[in-house]
Amino acid sequence: MSDIAKIVLSYSGGLDTTAILKWLQETYQCEVITFTADLGDGDDYTPVREKALNSGASQVFIDDVR
Secondary structure (H helix, E strand, O other), rough: OOOEEEEEEEOOOOOHHHHHHHHHHHHHHHHEEEEEEEHHHHHHHHHHHHHHHOOOOOOOEEEEEO
């Protein structure tokens, strides 16, 4: 059992960060919260939010950091 209760993951929605999300949950048996930075490129981040939640993220933060 790990002493880690929560991890915040910088999340892009790609294969690599989605895989590490599950790995962190399984390895550390902890809550994983994702953070995605909207850099103002005009993308719709709804699919990123849905993918994070479907992959097991307990919370998803997407912030406009412009």
